[in-house]
Amino acid sequence: MTKKLSLTPYLFLAPALTIIAVFILYPALAVFYYSFTDYNIVQAPKWVGFENYQNLVSDPIFWKALLNSFLYLIVTPILIVLSILLAIAVNRPLPGINAFRALYYVPVISGTIAVGIAWRWLFDYNGGLINGILVGVGILEQPVQWLADPALTLPIAMLLTIWIGLGYYMMVFLAGLQNISEDLYDAAAIDGCNAFQKHWYITIPGLRPQIVFIAVISSLAAIEVFNEIYILTGGLGGILNCGVTMVFYLWRQAFRLQHAGYASAIAMVLLLITLAFSIINIRLLERSGQSQ
Amino acid sequence: MTDAKSMSVARVEHHRRTRKKWIENTVWYIILILVAIITVLPFLWILITSIKGPNDAVVSIPLQFVPNEPTFANYVRVWNQLPIGRFFVNSIFVGVVATACNLLITSLAAYPLAKMNFRGRDAIFYLLLATFIIPAQLTYIPSFVLAVNVFKYYDTLFALIFPSLATVFNIFLLRQAFYSVPNDLIDAARIDGASELRIWWQILLPIIRPTLATVAIFTFVNSWNDFLWPSLMLHQRENMTLPVGLVALQGMFASDFRGVAAGVVMTVLPILIFFIVLQKQFVRGLTGAVKG
Structure with a gap:
């Protein structure tokens, strides 16, 4: 690398930096300002100091939302374990295995909205597929109001996230598995390892970069979940x-109730949470980068 | 005697192995098929519902799996009432334009970050790292105000394209790819008098093509499935992308299960065909994505 005093690097960076400044940096600063105002998007914001934050602390729905977002993180370890297992299954050289791989990827391609609408019918009270099967087989005597039960809404949304994410993460782990040398498994077999030990001592450490990557991606997606909730609850x-x-x-708060100032305060809390997460994640990424 | 005995032991051993292998494969297939059923069942149910006639039960226990009067009337009804074709054209337009421009802009920015020495490089890098932490949803309130008051592109497809022209994640992925290109190659081109722009376009981009393909697929699929921001920006039916249009469809055909099902099939089927045709590239792109 030669040190050059030219404009070239700045010119190359300019388009990207302009876009990022306008659509990420400026909005982030603006949201910070709005969070101290009474603002409804239409009229000019009015300064109210810490009022939004004070209201936030005494708002039970906000605490509920915070709790739900953290509960949603359960999907991350479940997704990692299930998709590793599935990747191990489709990594076997069985006839027709490519068809299975493609099939598992179908929900990813179809998108949350289309899949979510399909799921709403599945969990429908009268004649949804789930009730139909469970009552038909005799597991349930009465159909269950799946989506009308407050205790079940979040778990069903999580199930949807897992169901969609599984194929995607499986593919990432599959790529990782194919990078692990076959020799390691042969050596382990000679040393008398059983199947479980083989995966525990070879597969899991071998997949470390992928596990870290997916932990980062899926935990951020979980904290920021929206589509699944929107579709399954009809936007309510x-x-x-x-x-x-x-x-x-x-x-x-921002787009249904026109409380943009209050919503901005929520956004700042969201930023703090993702900031904390990202610091942890970057540490993990750096460590896995060094081990490579 | 001992020889014969050991031979028969070997044969039994061999027999036992193939038997064990056979049982093992069967178990794997059972697992694979079970997962496949769980994956496909919701889609199959939607497909069946979409071709049910007016006298076929949509909501019933026990479930009616085979329609007595299969019909395409539901498709015709939905097609006539909603511009599904327009949704497609809009989604494809946004996806292709945003992905192509995004790759150009982010790869242009990634080159100096990876391969040039200039004042402020580290500062710019850390600035980008900081913006990476900001969740997209946080920017929506100010971006909404910008769209309405400054750029005046509310309810147009540009509102979807412009904010996604540069993404920090893509800059990082491409910077990582440029790192692995040997410096000698670039220096040789510089000695030959090639401009930096030519080096980027004619040497670097062809070398990192696999990464570019992967990033392109991710960016396109993200754009294709994006819902929250498009739902805030797109108002008129003719301007909607598929996910937004699907939600509109669900609102319009609220109690018409058959119609909603037909709409879901119409939106999922083309992308499925696209996926099956391009399956190899998809899988290759994905498996190249995370190499640690």
């Missing part, structure tokens, strides 16, 4: 706000 957040998450509450 569920009975007694049982499905309201941080981003859903932000959206509702």
Whole structure:
């Protein structure tokens, strides 16, 4: 690398930096300002100091949203474990295995909205597929009001996230598995390892970069979940706000109730949480980068 | 005697192995098929519902799996009432334009970050790292105000394209790819008098093509499935992308299960065909994505 005093690097960076400044940096600063104002997007913001934050602390729905967003993080370890298992399964050289790989990827391609609408029918009270099967087989005597039960809204949304994410993460792990040398497994077999030990001592450490990558991606996606909740609750957040998450509450306050100032305060809390997460994640990434 | 005995032991051993292998494969297939059923069932149910006639039960226990009067009337009804074709054209337009421009802009920015020495490089890098932490949803309130008051592109497709022209994540991925290109190659081109722009376009981009393909797929699929921001920006039916249009469809055909199902099939089927045709590239792109 030669040291050059030219404009070239700045010119190359200029388009990207302009876009990022206008659409990320400026909005972030503006949201910070709005969070101290009474603002409804139409009229000019009015300075109110810390009022929004004070209201936030005494707002039970906000605390519910915060709790729900953290509960949603359960999907990350489940997704990692299930998609590793699935990747191990489709990594076997069985006839027709490519068809299975493609099939598992179909929900990813179809998108949350289309899949979410399909799921709403599945969990429908009368004649949804789930009730139909469970009552038909005799597991349930009566159909269950899946989506009207406050305790079930969040778990069903999580299930949807897992169901969609599984194929995507499986592919990432599959790539990782194919980078692990076959010799390691042969050596382990000679040393008398059983199948479980082989995967525990070779597969898991071998997949470390992918595990870290997916932990980062899926935990951020979980904290910022919106589409699943929106579709499954019809944009209402569920009975007694049982499905309201941080981003859903932000959206509702800003764009349904025109409380943009209050929503900005929610956004700042969201920023603090993702900041904390990102610091942890970057540490992990750096460490896995060094081990490579 | 001992020889014969050991031979028969070997044969039994061999027999036992193939038997064990056979049982093992069967178990794997059972697992694979079970997961496949869980993956496909919701889609199959939607497909069946979409071709049910007016006298076929959509909501019933026990479930009716085979329609007595299969019909395409539901498709015709939905097609006539909603501009599904327009949704497609809009989604494809936004996806292709945003992805192509994004790759150009982010790869242009990634080159100096990876391969040039200039004043402020580290500062710019850390600034980008900081913006990476900001969740997209946080920017929506100010971006909404910008769209309405400054750029005046509310309810146009440009509102979707402009904010996604540069993404920090892509800059990082491409910077990582440029790192792995040997410096000698670039220095040789510089000695030959090639401009930096030519080095970027004619040497670097062809070398990192696999990474470019992966980043392109991610960016396109993200754009294709994006819902929250498009739902805030797109108002008139003719301007909607597929996910936004699907939600509008669900609102319009609220109690018409058959119609909603037909709409879902119409939006999912083309992308599925696209995926099946390009499956190899998709999988290759994905498997190249995370190499640690």
